[in-house]
Amino acid sequence: MSAPAPGTQQAMRRRNLSLVLHALAAEDSLSRAAVATRIGLTRAGVSALVDELLRGGLIVELGPGRPGTVGRPGSALALNDQGPCGIGAEIGVDHLAVCVVDLRGAVRARIAVDAANRGRAPGPVLAELDGLLRKITARARREGLTPAGLGVAVPGLVDRDQCVVRAPNLGWRAVDVRQLLATSLPVTVDNEANVGALTELRETQWRDFVHVSAEIGIGAAVVVDGELLRGTHGFAGELGHVPVHPDGPDCACGGRGCLEQYAGEEAVLRACGIPPERAAREHPGPGGRIALLARRAQDGDAAVVTALDGAGTALGIALSGVVNLLDPQAVVLGGALAGLAPWVLPAVERELGTRLADRARTVRLAVSRTAGEGPLLGAAHRVVQSVLDDPAAVARL
Amino acid sequence: MSAPAPGTQQAMRRRNLSLVLHALAAEDSLSRAAVATRIGLTRAGVSALVDELLRGGLIVELGPGRPGTVGRPGSALALNDQGPCGIGAEIGVDHLAVCVVDLRGAVRARIAVDAANRGRAPGPVLAELDGLLRKITARARREGLTPAGLGVAVPGLVDRDQCVVRAPNLGWRAVDVRQLLATSLPVTVDNEANVGALTELRETQWRDFVHVSAEIGIGAAVVVDGELLRGTHGFAGELGHVPVHPDGPDCACGGRGCLEQYAGEEAVLRACGIPPERAAREHPGPGGRIALLARRAQDGDAAVVTALDGAGTALGIALSGVVNLLDPQAVVLGGALAGLAPWVLPAVERELGTRLADRARTVRLAVSRTAGEGPLLGAAHRVVQSVLDDPAAVARL
Numbered sequence: 001m002s003a004p005a006p007g008t009q010q011a012m013r014r015r016n017l018s019l020v021l022h023a024l025a026a027e028d029s030l031s032r033a034a035v036a037t038r039i040g041l042t043r044a045g046v047s048a049l050v051d052e053l054l055r056g057g058l059i060v061e062l063g064p065g066r067p068g069t070v071g072r073p074g075s076a077l078a079l080n081d082q083g084p085c086g087i088g089a090e091i092g093v094d095h096l097a098v099c100v101v102d103l104r105g106a107v108r109a110r111i112a113v114d115a116a117n118r119g120r121a122p123g124p125v126l127a128e129l130d131g132l133l134r135k136i137t138a139r140a141r142r143e144g145l146t147p148a149g150l151g152v153a154v155p156g157l158v159d160r161d162q163c164v165v166r167a168p169n170l171g172w173r174a175v176d177v178r179q180l181l182a183t184s185l186p187v188t189v190d191n192e193a194n195v196g197a198l199t200e201l202r203e204t205q206w207r208d209f210v211h212v213s214a215e216i217g218i219g220a221a222v223v224v225d226g227e228l229l230r231g232t233h234g235f236a237g238e239l240g241h242v243p244v245h246p247d248g249p250d251c252a253c254g255g256r257g258c259l260e261q262y263a264g265e266e267a268v269l270r271a272c273g274i275p276p277e278r279a280a281r282e283h284p285g286p287g288g289r290i291a292l293l294a295r296r297a298q299d300g301d302a303a304v305v306t307a308l309d310g311a312g313t314a315l316g317i318a319l320s321g322v323v324n325l326l327d328p329q330a331v332v333l334g335g336a337l338a339g340l341a342p343w344v345l346p347a348v349e350r351e352l353g354t355r356l357a358d359r360a361r362t363v364r365l366a367v368s369r370t371a372g373e374g375p376l377l378g379a380a381h382r383v384v385q386s387v388l389d390d391p392a393a394v395a396r397l
Numbered sequence: 398m399s400a401p402a403p404g405t406q407q408a409m410r411r412r413n414l415s416l417v418l419h420a421l422a423a424e425d426s427l428s429r430a431a432v433a434t435r436i437g438l439t440r441a442g443v444s445a446l447v448d449e450l451l452r453g454g455l456i457v458e459l460g461p462g463r464p465g466t467v468g469r470p471g472s473a474l475a476l477n478d479q480g481p482c483g484i485g486a487e488i489g490v491d492h493l494a495v496c497v498v499d500l501r502g503a504v505r506a507r508i509a510v511d512a513a514n515r516g517r518a519p520g521p522v523l524a525e526l527d528g529l530l531r532k533i534t535a536r537a538r539r540e541g542l543t544p545a546g547l548g549v550a551v552p553g554l555v556d557r558d559q560c561v562v563r564a565p566n567l568g569w570r571a572v573d574v575r576q577l578l579a580t581s582l583p584v585t586v587d588n589e590a591n592v593g594a595l596t597e598l599r600e601t602q603w604r605d606f607v608h609v610s611a612e613i614g615i616g617a618a619v620v621v622d623g624e625l626l627r628g629t630h631g632f633a634g635e636l637g638h639v640p641v642h643p644d645g646p647d648c649a650c651g652g653r654g655c656l657e658q659y660a661g662e663e664a665v666l667r668a669c670g671i672p673p674e675r676a677a678r679e680h681p682g683p684g685g686r687i688a689l690l691a692r693r694a695q696d697g698d699a700a701v702v703t704a705l706d707g708a709g710t711a712l713g714i715a716l717s718g719v720v721n722l723l724d725p726q727a728v729v730l731g732g733a734l735a736g737l738a739p740w741v742l743p744a745v746e747r748e749l750g751t752r753l754a755d756r757a758r759t760v761r762l763a764v765s766r767t768a769g770e771g772p773l774l775g776a777a778h779r780v781v782q783s784v785l786d787d788p789a790a791v792a793r794l
Contacts, residue, residue: 008437014408040405208629222722224626231724232605233759242718243752245643255717255752320652321639321718325619327628355640355652362630 013049014392016041020049021079021388022056022367025105029062029076047092056395057386058103079103082227084148084394085140087185088380089129090192091154091177093118093169093216094284096129101380102145103387105202109139110376116284119171124331126180133183135193148387148394149186152177155215160234162189164385168252169216172338174288181265188382193237193334194228195378197221199370200332202381203212209330210322211237211368212315213375214337216265222326242318262314265289265336271307272296287372290336297343316351323363334368341367410446411789413438417446418455418476418785422502426459447474453544453792454480455500455784474526476500481545481784481791482537484582485777486526487589488551488574490515490566491681493526494770495533495594498777499542500784502599506536509774513681516568523577530580544765544789545784547582548776549574551591552612557631559586565649566613585779590634591625592775594618596767597729599778606727607719609636609712609767610772611734613662619723636660639715659711662686662733668704669693669736684769687733694740703738713748720753722761731765738764 009392019039024030030038036046053059060082061073081102090097097112111132117125137147153175156167164175178187193213200211200223207226218240222229229236240260241253248257261267266276269289283289296304319331337344347366356363368374387394416436421427427435433443450456457479460472477500487494494509508529514522534544551574553564561572575584575714590610597608604623610616615637619626626633637657638650645654658664663673666686680686693701716728734741746762753760765771784791 220722224621229621229626229723232726235725236724238721238724241721241752243714244643246714253752316645317640318718321715322722324635324638325617325633325719325722326626327630327633327635329629342790355638355650 001214016045016392017049017053017391017397018389020046020053021024021391024059024077024079025103025324025388028077031076035077037397052397053391056391056397058391058395059083081106082144083146084370084384085145086380086383086385086387087133087136087140087147087150088195088376088378088383089133089150089152090376090379091117091125091129091152093172096125096132097376098129098132099376099380100136100140100143100145100147101377101384103384105381105384107377107380108143108145109136110373111136114284117170118280118370122172122175122177122180125170126177130182133181137183137185147185149188149383150181150183151195151382152181152187152189153192153375154287154380155191155192155217155219155237156239158189158191158194158228162187163190165235190379190382191219191221191234191237193219193221194298194373195382196334196368196370196374197223197228197332197379198385199374199376200334200368201226203369204332204366206328206330206364207331208326208328209332210239210319210328211332211334211374212319212325212337214263214333215334215335217313218260218264222328224326239318242321244314244317259314259318263311268307268311271310272301272304287336287339290339294339294343297340305343308340309347311340312344312347313351316348317355318356319348320352323352328363330364330366332366332368334370334374335372338368338370338372408774411787413442413446414450414788414794415786417443417450418788420421420477421474422500422785426475428473432474444705449485449794450788453788453794455788455792456480462629478503479541480543481781483777483780483784484530484537484544484547485592485773485775485780486530486547486549487773487776488522488526488549488567490552491685493522493529494773495526495529496773496777497533497540497542497544498774498781499536500781502778502781504691504774504777505540505542506533508533511681514567515677519569519572519577520576522567523574524579527579530578534580534582544582546780547578547580547584548592548779549578549584549586550592550772550776551586552589552614552616554632554635554706555586555588555591557627559584561586564631571579580737585783587776587779588616588618588631589772590616590618590756591627592779593731593765593767593771594729595775595778596771597731597765597784598623600766601727601729601763603725603727603729603761605725606729607716607721607723607725608729608731608771609716609734610732611660611662611730613734615657615661615712617719619725621723636715636719639718641711641714645653656711656715660708665704665708666688668707669698669701684733684736689735691736691740694737702740706744708737709741709744710748713745715750716745717749717752720749725760727761729763729765731767732769735765735767735769763769 023038036043062081086101088099096115099110100108130359158164159165177189196213197211211221220237222238241258245257249261251258269276420435433440457477482499485496493512496507497505554562556562574586593610594608608618617634617636638655642654646658648655665675680689
């Protein structure tokens, strides 16, 4: 019973401006005629839209010898790589990172620093992030880009008002990141698994998938028909608290035997006989503990190999429920799981194979190729996406 | 990255015709001016659309003394209750049913018969259904209605091509219902939990919910933002095969410890010490076994009360995973579960209460009020919905 948006001339124009941008985003460059064919509008209609977008600095003419200017109607058009851009930021338990992504989706700059954010108050963390943001926006401007907004990825539950309701591994509760940041840019805050999924959406052909993002905790993002499923309160994707063994160990969430109790970083370290506190001390920084586990597994450390197989088994059990419920095209393992895939994946495949019977053949199990940068890039890309979706909201068109 | 539909004049007109119908569906009647305000179009634009819809027989003028005719612009408009209608059909394990629903959503006729369909070949079942369909379409025509299509609800997996891939409790595999039915109407086939959810969508204010539909098996429908989540192959919602105790009893699906092994009808009967085959023989017909269980539970039969509590516990464990993953507004228990709610619900609430901690307060747990008719009515309503969504596809506009 979802009613379509009212078909006023004004709404139609904004929709069509966006259609032109999306057509150009899907290809490197297109002529006006090719754009018209692709989006099903007349040549004349497209020319008028293109003129507006050229004036607004959202696209450029690639005509030989006259880049960036209004050229012959026959010449190729492309998104402007010196126009609006998205700024991304990631608040990790072990690090802070910022980046710039242009309208074409290219990463133009990035800065990452180690930071011991566990248990650190929001104020100092966000003050440090503000410093990085000043640096990266200055760099963006030096590249001729105009920041259109900032997307922030956090390892926690973010509600519909973009407040960080709970980030257990930072120790944050009810933190309004937008209010605490000094930046004057429009800010959107999102869960890391969600923005990481936006990167997978760009990198893969899948439109219906589950993106599992494990760092210290285990989160997931559910993508349906190319869109994030956010849930009523914005809390969808709490895969880490799906019960695996309902009578298992108590979990901080109030439940018992949740996936995080078997496949979360602390559970795996414990299963390997490594006290998590010591590991955090001796192997700080992003990926430190993961590298340690991968090295030991590589060296054939039986305890580590067994622990990772156990994590994969638990993950496979939880995912078989998810696949039964959602029937996705694919499950993508990202974050720490990507780095530990050689030892985790076989058990996941084994569980899906026995529990889904004829269905296991139809769901793809893949490992993210974003090398842990999915959430950061996705946060920036979300800004770019919003420009492509409604350019009139950013540029004066 | 979902691109909006192209904004041609033709597409805009079809969208706007639908907007007018949806505005009238939301209210009993509206003046042209009220429609214009509601959908954000000009008075003149709405008048032209209304004239088309009046000529097409989709709406009527309620002007005093001149019902059903083109009247003064000031008089009230309503959907035509003598226009196109939807025919619904349900193929149950124990029964067959058909109904007629008009554009206003009113049920105008229904026929239901007991039928022992378990293990019966598709041919005879669908031949019997064809007989019922002839009767109900004749009745619809006598009421002055014009059937616009037929929706069929089946207790099984239906793929994107609307083929019944598997209906284990009928014993069907790869059955093309559309090809086997004699009706000349356009036919859509869907899983019973899915069409049942469409009825809940009409009856409740929820737009994000999970509809659990238990008969012999346990299915579910996931509704996101007012739309059914169908899954890549159309198989989403297989709640009955979410693992509850991963090392539990073998399930026909190939897995172990699936929800159906604890909360399916056969599992519950067995837990009560009632052989399922005998129960099926002695209590045939829709709801026969459910009535038996409800009666015994009412009489304080400890084995039955314990078995239903066990079913609720398993359901609560599976649902806590679902709520963590999807963050719905509500979970609606339909089908057999609705009839057994007094004995099943407390255990479900208990599990959600401990496993979701602060989240349990935010998700509503409700019992369907459709008295088992949700799938049948939803199947008919799906046809009505398609008329409201694109009237130009049905009437010559």
